[in-house]
Amino acid sequence: xxxxxxxxxxxxxxxxxxxxxxxxxxxxxxxxxxxxxxxxxxxxxxxxxxxxxxxxxxxxxxxxxxxxxxxxxxxxxxxxxxxxxxxxxxxxxxxxxxxxxxxxxxxxxxxxxxxxxxxxxxxxxxxxxxxxxxxxxxxxxxxxxxxxxxxxxxxxxxxxxxxxxxxxxxxxxxxxxxxxxxxxxxxxxxxxxxxxxxxxxxxxxxxxxxxxxxxxxxxxxxxxxxxxxxxxxxxxxxxxxxxxxxxxxxxxxxxxxxxxxxxxxxxxxxxxxxxxxxxxxxxxxxxxxxxxxxxxxxxxxxxxxxxxxxxxxxxxxxx
Amino acid sequence: xxxxxxxxxxxxxxxxxxxxxxxxxxxxxxxxxxxxxxxxxxxxxxxxxxxxxxxxxxxxxxxxxxxxxxxxxxxxxxxxxxxxxxxxxxxxxxxxxxxxxxxxxxxxxxxxxxxxxxxxxxxxxxxxxxxxxxxxxxxxxxxxxxxxxxxxxxxxxxxxxxxxxxxxxxxxxxxxxxxxxxxxxxxxxx
Numbered sequence: 001x002x003x004x005x006x007x008x009x010x011x012x013x014x015x016x017x018x019x020x021x022x023x024x025x026x027x028x029x030x031x032x033x034x035x036x037x038x039x040x041x042x043x044x045x046x047x048x049x050x051x052x053x054x055x056x057x058x059x060x061x062x063x064x065x066x067x068x069x070x071x072x073x074x075x076x077x078x079x080x081x082x083x084x085x086x087x088x089x090x091x092x093x094x095x096x097x098x099x100x101x102x103x104x105x106x107x108x109x110x111x112x113x114x115x116x117x118x119x120x121x122x123x124x125x126x127x128x129x130x131x132x133x134x135x136x137x138x139x140x141x142x143x144x145x146x147x148x149x150x151x152x153x154x155x156x157x158x159x160x161x162x163x164x165x166x167x168x169x170x171x172x173x174x175x176x177x178x179x180x181x182x183x184x185x186x187x188x189x190x191x192x193x194x195x196x197x198x199x200x201x202x203x204x205x206x207x208x209x210x211x212x213x214x215x216x217x218x219x220x221x222x223x224x225x226x227x228x229x230x231x232x233x234x235x236x237x238x239x240x241x242x243x244x245x246x247x248x249x250x251x252x253x254x255x256x257x258x259x260x261x262x263x264x265x266x267x268x269x270x271x272x273x274x275x276x277x278x279x280x281x282x283x284x285x286x287x288x289x290x291x292x293x294x295x296x297x298x299x300x301x302x303x304x305x306x307x308x309x310x311x312x313x314x315x316x317x318x319x
Numbered sequence: 320x321x322x323x324x325x326x327x328x329x330x331x332x333x334x335x336x337x338x339x340x341x342x343x344x345x346x347x348x349x350x351x352x353x354x355x356x357x358x359x360x361x362x363x364x365x366x367x368x369x370x371x372x373x374x375x376x377x378x379x380x381x382x383x384x385x386x387x388x389x390x391x392x393x394x395x396x397x398x399x400x401x402x403x404x405x406x407x408x409x410x411x412x413x414x415x416x417x418x419x420x421x422x423x424x425x426x427x428x429x430x431x432x433x434x435x436x437x438x439x440x441x442x443x444x445x446x447x448x449x450x451x452x453x454x455x456x457x458x459x460x461x462x463x464x465x466x467x468x469x470x471x472x473x474x475x476x477x478x479x480x481x482x483x484x485x486x487x488x489x490x491x492x493x494x495x496x497x498x499x500x501x502x503x504x505x506x507x508x509x
Contacts (some may be wrong), residue, residue, distance in 0.1 A: 049419055055353050056353045056354065057350060057351075057354045057355055057356060058353065058376075080377040100326075101324075101326035101377065101378075102348060102350075102356070103326065103348055103358070104346070104347055104348030104349070104350075105347065105348075106348075107348050120414075173385045175372075176373075179354075179374060179375065179376050183355075185355065186354075186355040187356070189350070189354040189355040189357075190355070190357060190374070192351045192354070193349040193350065193351055193357060194359075195431050197351070209506065215353060215354065217353050235352050240460070242351070242352055242492075245353070
């Protein structure tokens with residue numbers, strides 16, 4: 001009963017107009033030139049991975065193949081980091097990525113991820129490059145607001161996420177508090193999507209930085225301004241929409257292995273560790289910063305379209 | 320009904336919450352980059368027509384509602400309920416006056432309507448958006464004045480309902496009425 005988004009017509013027809021496809025191709029071309037000018041190597045990455053990406057809240061598709069299960073990448077992070085560990089130098093890719101159960105105006109189970117890594121850089125330096133690329137692709141000036149995760153909650157939801165008590169948190173959430181009762185991380189996530197994110201990136205680019213240590217994913221930790229341990233991680237928003245997630249990458253293989261092990265234990269979807277990725281991390285990831293960008297969202301923003309479906313030749317409902 | 324994964328819920332899905340059937344009008348999937356997923360939905364209670372915002376967490380299961388829409392023809396009022404005939408199976412079904420509500424004002428014999436069934440029990444009906452009704456009684460028409468916005472009440476033949484009509488409308492005229500807004504929308508030229 002759900003209506004396929006896109007121009008009206010039979011479901012075999014494309015979701016995007018020809019003009020949208022032409023402009024998308026131009027954005028891909030400009031992205032390619034951006035990295036070529038900066039000496040970053042374009043690479044292709046495999047789509048059938050031996051092991052699963054293990055990012056909190058991100059579910060991979062598992063495929064049963066002769067010879068054992070394979071996993072569709074939720075981002076091209078693993079093969080890109082293996083290349084870095086092998087001495088590739090700076091690399092980028094525009095690769096298909098897959099996330100089970102993510103579907104909406106800003107989500108599709110299949111999408112394109114733009115991801116790149118810069119050797120010897122930290123997250124701050126990479127953030128500037130991200131905004132430079134976004135400005136050049138969308139035509140919006142590279143004006144950037146940098147806001148700590150904590151400050152964003154204080155300013156837009158009126159609470160300090162580190163110290164707020166459960167009652168106050170429930171009051172801020174309102175009617176929906178019951179669905180996140182007893183799960184503080186989920187409660188803060190709900191405040192973030194409902195109360196904080198809509199205010200980010202209005203009329204400029206906003207970067208959220210200094211994420212709490214629990215949300216460090218594969219970023220290294222550092223001591224933040226207020227003495228708390230924070231993740232060297234940023235996300236970039238425009239018009240309330242999250243576009244990019246970047247890290248000063250964690251290179252400590254033992255610490256990374258323990259984070260991935262904890263994530264795997266919390267799951268029941270039949271995920272397996274990506275052993276070759278783990279071996280590469282043990283061999284040594286060089287000091288680097290990396291970022292992943294939802295490319296369809298970037299196209300949506302540049303073309304002023306209302307959904308990612310309209311940026312793709314064939315959106316999920318018409319695949 | 321089987322449990323449905325929340326990820327499979329889309330616009331048009333019917334679900335059970337608080338022992339009532341709800342129609343999903345809109346679903347918005349939201350999640351912070353690496354965190355918990357939420358589904359923010361706008362749902363309409365199919366019994367009361369009341370709409371509300373509802374948020375569910377990713378990974379949850381929800382209960383589907385056995386709700387179907389069937390095209391039926393209205394036959395007659397039997398004193399306590401409205402009798403309809405299923406246009407496919409020719410079976411008769413009586414819908415209690417409560418489920419018909421104010422829609423009775425525009426329900427004419429032989430009219431085709433959509434009836435919503437929940438667990439095979441009728442819960443509501445959907446009239447055509449506009450119906451043609453005959454004016455049974457109204458104050459004498461002011462001839463020629465087709466520009467005026469002044470309205471007067473008109474009683475409709477068949478149901479006895481009253482709707483406001485422009486003053487040029489006369490007894491015996493056929494008019495079209497929007498069943499959603501209950502407003503006059505035009506006169507059928509003879």
